[in-house]
Amino acid sequence: xxxxxxxxxxxxxxxxxxxxxxxxxxxxxxxxxxxxxxxxxxxxxxxxxxxxxxxxxxxxxxxxxxxxxxxxxxxxxxxxxxxxxxxxxxxxxxxxxxxxxxxxxxxxxxxxxxxxxxxxxxxxxxxxxxxxxxxxxxxxxxxxxxxxxxxxxxxxxxxxxxxxxxxxxxxxxxxxxxxxxxxxxxxxxxxxxxxxxxxxxxxxxxxxxxxxxxxxxxxxxxxxxxxxxxxxxxxxxxxxxxxxxxxxxxxxxxxxxxxxxxxxx
Numbered sequence: 001x002x003x004x005x006x007x008x009x010x011x012x013x014x015x016x017x018x019x020x021x022x023x024x025x026x027x028x029x030x031x032x033x034x035x036x037x038x039x040x041x042x043x044x045x046x047x048x049x050x051x052x053x054x055x056x057x058x059x060x061x062x063x064x065x066x067x068x069x070x071x072x073x074x075x076x077x078x079x080x081x082x083x084x085x086x087x088x089x090x091x092x093x094x095x096x097x098x099x100x101x102x103x104x105x106x107x108x109x110x111x112x113x114x115x116x117x118x119x120x121x122x123x124x125x126x127x128x129x130x131x132x133x134x135x136x137x138x139x140x141x142x143x144x145x146x147x148x149x150x151x152x153x154x155x156x157x158x159x160x161x162x163x164x165x166x167x168x169x170x171x172x173x174x175x176x177x178x179x180x181x182x183x184x185x186x187x188x189x190x191x192x193x194x195x196x197x198x199x200x201x202x203x204x205x206x207x208x209x210x211x212x213x214x215x216x217x218x219x220x221x222x223x224x225x226x227x228x229x230x231x232x233x234x235x236x237x238x239x240x241x242x243x244x245x246x247x248x249x250x251x252x253x254x255x256x257x258x259x260x261x262x263x264x265x
Contacts, residue, residue, distance in 0.1 A: 005064035006117050007072075007134040009127070014065030021156055021192065022076055028084060029193050031156055060114040071137055072110065079107045086149055087193025093147040093217040104197075105145035105220035106137055112188040112199040115158060124162060124186040129201070139220045140201070144209055146216040147197045148247060152237040157244045160188040164202075165210065165252030173255050177204050189248035191240055196247045210252035227254045 003012045021031060063072075082100055085091040096104065110133055116125050129140040139145055162185050166173065173181070184203045189196065198216070202209055210227045211218070215235070218224075236242035 003062060005067055005134075006060070006062040006127075007067045007113075007130045008064060009131060009134075010064060010066070012062070012064045024076070024080060025083065025087070025192065029087065029155065060118040062117060063114075067134055071134065075107055075110060075137065079103055083107070083192075083195070086147075086195040089149055089151050089194040092149040093195075093219065094149075094214075096217075096219070098222055101219040101222060102139075104147065105139050106133070108145050108147065108190070108197040108219070109133060109139050109143065109199050112160075112190060112197070115190065116160060116186075116188055119160070124160075124184075125188075125201075126184075142201055142203055143220075144200045144202070144218070145197065145220040146200070146211065146251065147195065147219050148215055148217055148235075149194055150191075150196055150235055150243055150247075151194055152235070153191055153194050153196065153240040153243050155240055156190075156192050157241040158188070158190045159245050159248040160186065161248070162186055165249060167210070167252065167254060169254065171255045171257060173204075173207075177207070177255070180204060187248055187251060189244055191244040191247075196244060198247060198251055200251055202253055204253070206258055207253045207255050210254045212250050215247070216251055 004010070005012050025031075082091075082104060086093065086104075093101075093104075109129075113125055113130055113133065116123075126140075129143070132138055132140045162182055164181060164185065164187070180203055185201055187198060187200045189198045191197075197219075200209065208225055208227045210229065213228045213230050218226075235246050
């Protein structure tokens, strides 16, 4: 029985392997021969598993040739010049047009999902999200993509989890909402050069994503109902991985009241 492509769902006849960090991008940052240590931590911080390999061997194996040489290749080509300027720090995410932001968001989602499938982490991205990217090259519903140009960063790092910062203001999450966060929500953060991207799925209808203004620059959707923290926290300047973790951790959510039933009271 043939393997199934994780993106399109078709049987893999022409098997290929998608580079999580595209080769042109690894060469741009001289990362190809750098070694990384992907590590899966439990909720209490214990190491579940880890493995060491070079960046050019960080591959997503469940990709068919049609996807790899088709829409994925087109997406890479269309965004290459924009991403180069961002990772070099020549352009800030605050300065992107709506079209540039949307294109970068789709590329970020594709890269995050390939990384997720290639890493030693439990599978938390729904199959439907892979399918939408493959079929329509669109960011799936209820998924936010935010980004920031951070000049202290270099190299490549990432963080992924189902944990969210949830301040205790307003109402608290119900037990069923907490269970859905653990089983359905996800955050995948990638730092490449001076660019940090976060792809986050919040499935809860009676919550809003909580963003730090001027830090989490919304790429997709560009506009929407969110809660903003207006203080300006400084991401760590001493280590790229620390900055990536902070960017990941600071993106939270907040529970809101159900105003649709106020007229019934």
